[in-house]
Amino acid sequence: MEAFKTVKGVVLPIDRSNIDTDAIIPKQYLKSVARSGFGANLFDEWRYLDHGEPGQEHSNRPINPNFVLNEKRYTGAEVLLARSNFGCGSSREHAVWALRDYGVKVIIASSFADIFFNNCFKNGLLPLVLPEDVIDVLFDSIKDEPGYMLEVDLESQNIITPDGTQHSFDIERFRKYCLVNGFDDIDLTLQHKKDISEFEASHKQRMPWLFEDIS
Amino acid sequence: MNTPRSHSKTLFEKIFDRHVIVTRESGDALLFIDRQLIHDLHYRAFEELQATGRTIRYPDQLFATPDHSVPTTAKKLTDIPQGEMRDTVAGLQGAAERIGFTHFDMTDPRHGIVHVIGPEQGITLPGLTLVCGDSHTSTHGALGCLSFGIGSTEVKHVLATQTLWQRKPRNMRITVDGTLGPGLSAKDIILAIIRHIGAAGGTGYAIEYAGSAIRQLSIEGRMTISNMTIEAGARFGIIAPDDKTLEYVYGRPHAPTGEKWEEAMAYWRTLPSDDTAVFAKEININAAAIEPTVTWGNSPQFCVGISDVIPDPASETDLATRANMESALTYMDLLPGTPINKIEIDRVFIGSCTNSRIEDLRQAAEVFKGRCVVVPTLVVPGSGLVKSEAEREGLDRIFIDAGAQWREPGCSMCVAINGDVLLPGQRCASTSNRNFQGRQGMGSRTHLVSPAMAAAAAVTGRFTDSRQLSR
Numbered sequence: 001m002e003a004f005k006t007v008k009g010v011v012l013p014i015d016r017s018n019i020d021t022d023a024i025i026p027k028q029y030l031k032s033v034a035r036s037g038f039g040a041n042l043f044d045e046w047r048y049l050d051h052g053e054p055g056q057e058h059s060n061r062p063i064n065p066n067f068v069l070n071e072k073r074y075t076g077a078e079v080l081l082a083r084s085n086f087g088c089g090s091s092r093e094h095a096v097w098a099l100r101d102y103g104v105k106v107i108i109a110s111s112f113a114d115i116f117f118n119n120c121f122k123n124g125l126l127p128l129v130l131p132e133d134v135i136d137v138l139f140d141s142i143k144d145e146p147g148y149m150l151e152v153d154l155e156s157q158n159i160i161t162p163d164g165t166q167h168s169f170d171i172e173r174f175r176k177y178c179l180v181n182g183f184d185d186i187d188l189t190l191q192h193k194k195d196i197s198e199f200e201a202s203h204k205q206r207m208p209w210l211f212e213d214i215s
Numbered sequence: 216m217n218t219p220r221s222h223s224k225t226l227f228e229k230i231f232d233r234h235v236i237v238t239r240e241s242g243d244a245l246l247f248i249d250r251q252l253i254h255d256l257h258y259r260a261f262e263e264l265q266a267t268g269r270t271i272r273y274p275d276q277l278f279a280t281p282d283h284s285v286p287t288t289a290k291k292l293t294d295i296p297q298g299e300m301r302d303t304v305a306g307l308q309g310a311a312e313r314i315g316f317t318h319f320d321m322t323d324p325r326h327g328i329v330h331v332i333g334p335e336q337g338i339t340l341p342g343l344t345l346v347c348g349d350s351h352t353s354t355h356g357a358l359g360c361l362s363f364g365i366g367s368t369e370v371k372h373v374l375a376t377q378t379l380w381q382r383k384p385r386n387m388r389i390t391v392d393g394t395l396g397p398g399l400s401a402k403d404i405i406l407a408i409i410r411h412i413g414a415a416g417g418t419g420y421a422i423e424y425a426g427s428a429i430r431q432l433s434i435e436g437r438m439t440i441s442n443m444t445i446e447a448g449a450r451f452g453i454i455a456p457d458d459k460t461l462e463y464v465y466g467r468p469h470a471p472t473g474e475k476w477e478e479a480m481a482y483w484r485t486l487p488s489d490d491t492a493v494f495a496k497e498i499n500i501n502a503a504a505i506e507p508t509v510t511w512g513n514s515p516q517f518c519v520g521i522s523d524v525i526p527d528p529a530s531e532t533d534l535a536t537r538a539n540m541e542s543a544l545t546y547m548d549l550l551p552g553t554p555i556n557k558i559e560i561d562r563v564f565i566g567s568c569t570n571s572r573i574e575d576l577r578q579a580a581e582v583f584k585g586r587c588v589v590v591p592t593l594v595v596p597g598s599g600l601v602k603s604e605a606e607r608e609g610l611d612r613i614f615i616d617a618g619a620q621w622r623e624p625g626c627s628m629c630v631a632i633n634g635d636v637l638l639p640g641q642r643c644a645s646t647s648n649r650n651f652q653g654r655q656g657m658g659s660r661t662h663l664v665s666p667a668m669a670a671a672a673a674v675t676g677r678f679t680d681s682r683q684l685s686r
Binding site: 015016017018020030031033045051083084088089091092093113115118119122123172173185186189192195196206207209210211 | 340372382471539653
């Protein structure tokens with residue numbers, strides 16, 4: 001996994017709560033063999049006016065001019081701002097892959113759905129929780145300032161607005177450590193190989209009915 | 216003597232604690248995962264793992280079946296047209312043959328939706344930890360186990376290590392007391408719960424369902440409740456095992472037998488939450504006040520009773536919720552104040568891991584009997600065994616005689632990637648679990664209801680109180 005560096009980027013504001021993973025990446029892309037290239041299909045049904053299919057050429061599809069992502073001023077956004085319960089619904093990790101592939105590195109919301117939140121950390125995407133009143137202020141600021149950028153400093157756990165205001169955020173220490181170093185979970189877990197083997201042996205004795213061959 | 220409060224545990228904590236291998240300073244626990252279920256969309260996990268030189272730690276604890284991509288008109292792999300869907304189903308089968316894990320393929324009578332066949336085969340048992348790369352894995356919690364949905368990276372982590380890092384969630388208890396009115400079902404209860412706590416009300420929590428109305432439900436009804444827990448934001452929806460649970464599990468192919476059964480049962484009897492266990496949040500719901508429920512928006516929390524009207528966003532004080540309501544009404548093409556029973560529908564779908572078990576089909580058939588559908592109606596059983604049981608009981612004849620289509624098992628029009636889709640603008644009464652924009656096809660308009668309410672909509676062409684059609 002790619003290590004997370006400090007991000008300073010344009011903020012894309014999507015003023016909605018309950019943005020579900022079906023909206024982030026529609027189901028037809030789940031059949032795709034690929035695990036990359038989903039950026040063109042991020043928010044596919046909001047972004048385009050036609051129905052998209054995997055493997056299609058996207059450059060000539062009709063664009064929905066009313067969807068915020070299609071506004072020129074948000075081109076190249078690396079930070080996404082939304083409301084509560086971001087990433088609810090299906091566990092599809094494609095939602096995170098699509099966001100990352102598009103170039104999003106940080107999502108700021110007042111809350112995240114649990115499975116999506118976990119999936120973010122596996123792919124170097126930082127889901128950052130801020131209080132609703134701060135989110136309100138950010139939405140307001142962006143409205144009035146084209147090219148509005150936020151700096152996200154993971155090391156000091158701060159976001160810094162263009163006028164220098166800082167908002168601190170919490171992140172669980174181990175998750176931060178993995179993001180900063182780009183660590184792969186399986187390798188870290190296998191450092192506990194001995195613990196796992198010992199647990200297995202005693203677990204099989206305590207719950208033998210789980211490990212029986214099927215008649 | 217009373218157990219000291221500090222030692223008392225919830226059902227969830229008892230199972231969680233028993234599976235902790237090590238705990239990090241940060242509080243995250245490495246949990247041992249007893250069983251993993253795999254569906255077709257995750258077939259690439261195997262080759263991806265093997266490409267990095269890793270092996271599958273416990274093929275014996277892995278159970279797979281294709282459900283998301285299978286066309287409901289296909290009986291075998293070669294019935295699927297060439298392309299991605301077929302590659303996906305074939306990919307899973309290939310992995311099963313190569314690695315040697317249990318795989319219920321399309322020709323196997325036990326094939327079906329992963330969350331239907333897990334309990335059906337006794338793969339799901341009380342007290343175990345079970346994961347699947349699907350958010351509706353919460354379903355299995357109805358049997359009193361710790362089951363939860365995970366992403367693709369975590370699927371591979373479990374395949375390689377049989378473990379997963381988890382932060383222990385807080386516990387919430389939702390107690391549903393009182394007697395559910397006649398003609399209502401578990402679907403109405405869970406929709407009422409989601410309406411009450413909101414689509415994010417359970418985020419960060421493990422929910423335990425309790426109360427007389429939950430106890431009165433069959434295990435199948437309880438699965439409907441646990442299944443939609445994720446729609447309230449919680450990954451875990453757990454129900455204490457009782458006599459009904461043990462009776463349900465007993466004799467299933469993967470359930471223990473003989474002395475092992477006695478041993479397992481003795482353990483399962485210790486699982487219910489201690490009387491003095493502390494829940495971070497307690498919610499009480501009165502079952503007697505629940506009506507047949509219909510969703511009207513693009514989040515399951517937006518639902519009302521059949522005798523109600525579409526609510527007015529103007530009366531909502533929370534601005535973000537108001538904006539959500541407004542956007543939903545535009546998308547759904549509905550006006551505030553419209554009576555629910557005046558809304559006409561174009562299609563009906565009865566199926567999905569929420570409502571495709573035999574009891575669901577019986578409830579729908581009860582309404583269909585002697586009537587005819589007036590809109591295209593799809594009935595999709597949850598598994599091959601559900602299908603054959605329905606046919607043994609003659610339910611298939613009732614559906615077919617009513618003019619509905621009776622199909623092969625699979626996820627079908629719930630996730631709508633197998634070719635069963637709505638056309639743009641079509642309005643569907645659906646027994647599935649999500650009414651998100653575009654969920655059943657681009658521009659589709661989904662209203663979530665119980666099987667009886669879906670059948671009532673199918674024979675009248677609009678939302679109708681199914682109790683008016685009961686005999």
